[in-house]
Amino acid sequence: MDLNYTANELAFRDEVRAFVSASLPPEISRKVIEHKRLGKDDFVTWQQILHRKGWIAPGWPVIHGGTGWNPVERHIFEEECAAAGAPPVIAFGISMVGPVIMAFGHPWQKERYLPRIHSSEDWWCQGYSEPGSGSDLASLKTRAERRGDHYIVNGQKTWTTLAQYADMMFCLVRTSGEGKKQDGISFLLIDMHSPGVTVRPIITLDGEHEVNEVWLEDVPVPVENLVGEEGRGWTYAKFLLSHERTGIAAVSRSKRELAYLEHIAAQEFSGGRPLLANVRFRDRIARVEIDLMALEITVLRVLAADRQGKPPGPEASILKIKGTEIQQALTELMMEAVGPWALPYLPDSWGDHWLGERVGPEYAAPLASRYLNFRKVSIYGGSNEIQRNIVSQMILGL
């Protein structure tokens, strides 16, 4: 039993730290740390830096451009990137569709798509949710009908994150209405530049454009873009969900946010003293910090089991529930920390190139929007209620 890093792990951490500090553009990390709006270029720039270094896809087999790191090394890498304020690697390509193509794709799909995912040449989005199919995803209705050497796809996807940037979408479609609803689902790779694809923004409560509706009207998709077998899409989707789930706890990012919260609370004053010295507020921070300490050990315990060959399974649901509760608590405390300065709503001021006047401290401007935006984390990726269903069935056997 030793919760400290070994000498090798420390050396690895130093190597990662040195690389990140030398290569992460400061204007990007500043935006990340201060909750400024990130554009497509910010994500792609960092992802391509990692690609050139060969560190973009730690979870992939080495033959496809993985790093060969063990789970602890991968944890250290995530930790260092988050602490330095690196943007998160967009999951859709590297963590989601990549592993599915590797496991179930045709050789030509691997040859074409994996290198383009690795280099961020293609931006991927996820075509899962539909207006009538949220938590009950398997009830999805988007149809794909085989006509010659194409599928003709019709339907509507929604909540499609960053589809406005996407070149490709991995999409669950119904190829059969027979039998169990799960059995009629197939996994298609759709070129977002195809005729019949329309992306319409959904503006969320924070005023931002992050998610979209994707309308599919008679979209022709070549048959060779089917992954694996027709009717097996649900299995691949579940595989995808069980892959790379320890990162979902977002411990490293929450540690950075906690430090930023303390930074804010030290500068905000209440009764002539820093808010950090206000016992009522300080206690609320401390409680989140303790929860986060516990979650970090819980994640490490899951990783240790992972290293012994036990793949992370439904335990990931526990990490998702607790991790998102902590993320939400942190955004809430940050917004509350700035008091009335949370009220001014000047969204342009947290984008690029704002030369106008600021209202209140600079750190305060995006905090209310961020709090509102983070209500999403307990809903996406399987709502926390669905996660509880998973734990209940898979771990508790209820």
Next chain:
Amino acid sequence: MDFDYTDEQQLLKDSVGKFLEKSYSFVARKQIIASREGFGPTAWEGLASLGLLGLPIPEDFDGFGGGGIETMIVMEAFGRHLVVEPYLGTVVMAAGCIATAGTDEQKKYLLPLIMEGSMRLACAFTESGGRYDLNHVATTARMEDGQWIIDGAKSVVMHGAVAGLLIVSARTAGAPGDAHGISLFFVNPAEDGVSGREYPTYDGNRAADIVFRNVHVSADSLIGAADLGLPLIELVTDRAIAGLCAEAVGCMGALNDATLDYLKTRQQFGVPIGRFQALQHRMVDMLINFEQANSMALLAAVKVDAPDATERRKAVSAAKELIGRAGRYVGQQAIQLHGGMGMTDELSVSHYVKRLTAIDTQFGDADHHLDRFAAAESAKPVEVTVFERPRAKWKRI
């Protein structure tokens, strides 16, 4: 980074588990609680023969030489079996005090007696009006004619009445609340001037209020350096807290197992009640609380041996705080999900809940430790920068 037990630790876990399985059933425990002594002399002998009474004692003195992890293993098993023996006070705290700060003579005389099971000790640290503050010591000790004379009173001393020897904190300088000026003494409770009353606690343990009136003890009764006792008190109390955290994890594990089993077997509306989502989600939250508590008990077990006292304090208090909250949640929900049966004395559920509730109160509850954690946190300097306020001029931005 490594979460594995060594072979020796695994062996310890197996042997203590097997021993308690055999000799500390729920029925046997009830008899022990009802007995005059309030602990199990046979069980105590058993713990001695397993070597558990020498757990924190160095190998030089024929002890087990264990640290936080070994204590965690034993205490978790104690939690599973709701052990009411005076183990924490005798072994983790008193033997810990002696092994850490005792003179060679004190060690040579007392450690073998503890290990063979013929002497139990209690640590009398807490006083009325001091709540959980270890530096609230109004009991005094003064040197007269080569003897220490002790006056004062200690309250809610766990297992105080079965102790053959007490370790008493007393003030040799300063005023109540001062960190400096506290010393530790061995006091034989049979000594003239020592009186007290014993009573049961609601979780099946025993405690005592002890009064010291003009009690004379010899000069060599002092443990460690005079006036500088507080760090030692804090150290052994932190070890006891780490042990309690593990005990709480054992209790929570047992409660979760019992509750899950009940959800699968209890039928209402023609189905096992575990089919109902409202109850399923509650059970999942009990599991999450248990896992988080388990993680913190581990952290406390590892960090309690850290040479840096601030690091130790932070981890131990964080663990006690989280476990206080988690224990409350798991305990309350275990009763709720058991319905009326959770309210009975017959089922072990209520006994686990009572023990968990008592653990929160021992050595500081969740609020107390949140405070201690935050105080350790705020030891780091706060950087304050002044920002520019907007001008009071109306214009549209």
